[in-house]
Amino acid sequence: MATHHALCPQMPPSSTAEKDVSFIRIVNVVASVNLECSLDLMKICLSVRNSEYNPKRFSAVVMKIIEPRTTALVFASGKLVITGAKSEKESNLAARKFARIIQKIGFNVAFRDFKIHNIVEIGRASCRERV
Numbered sequence: 634m635a636t637h638h639a640l641c642p643q644m645p646p647s648s649t650a651e652k653d654v655s656f657i658r659i660v661n662v663v664a665s666v667n668l669e670c671s672l673d674l675m676k677i678c679l680s681v682r683n684s685e686y687n688p689k690r691f692s693a694v695v696m697k698i699i700e701p702r703t704t705a706l707v708f709a710s711g712k713l714v715i716t717g718a719k720s721e722k723e724s725n726l727a728a729r730k731f732a733r734i735i736q737k738i739g740f741n742v743a744f745r746d747f748k749i750h751n752i753v754e755i756g757r758a759s760c761r762e763r764v
Contacts, residue, residue, distance in 0.1 A: 657756035
């Protein structure tokens with residue numbers, strides 16, 4: 634009968650002498666960027682698809698894009714918070730896309746102070762099992 638390592642009790646029995654199982658996958662990257670201009674949130678909401686603005690509930694426009702599949706909170710101060718990216722590169726690309734969308738509406742935006750705030754990963758640590 635196989636004995637399981639205390640840190641990995643859910644590992645099923647194996648017929649191999651040793652088994653090394655490990656993986657890490659990024660599931661969410663949270664970043665922010667400063668567009669360095671004041672924004673008219675109602676104008677953004679009325680001009681951009683896949684956006685919603687309810688000032689009684691929350692003081693930012695919620696915008697979504699499909700590729701990369703991300704969501705941005707757009708604040709009147711010109712700050713954006715981007716969530717949902719699967720990598721740092723995707724997060725930067727999404728931030729640039731959101732900035733470009735806002736620029737096309739007529740705002741004089743700059744792309745400053747892009748910063749990753751949080752990376753959420755899921756995974757399983759390496760566990761060894763002897764039979």
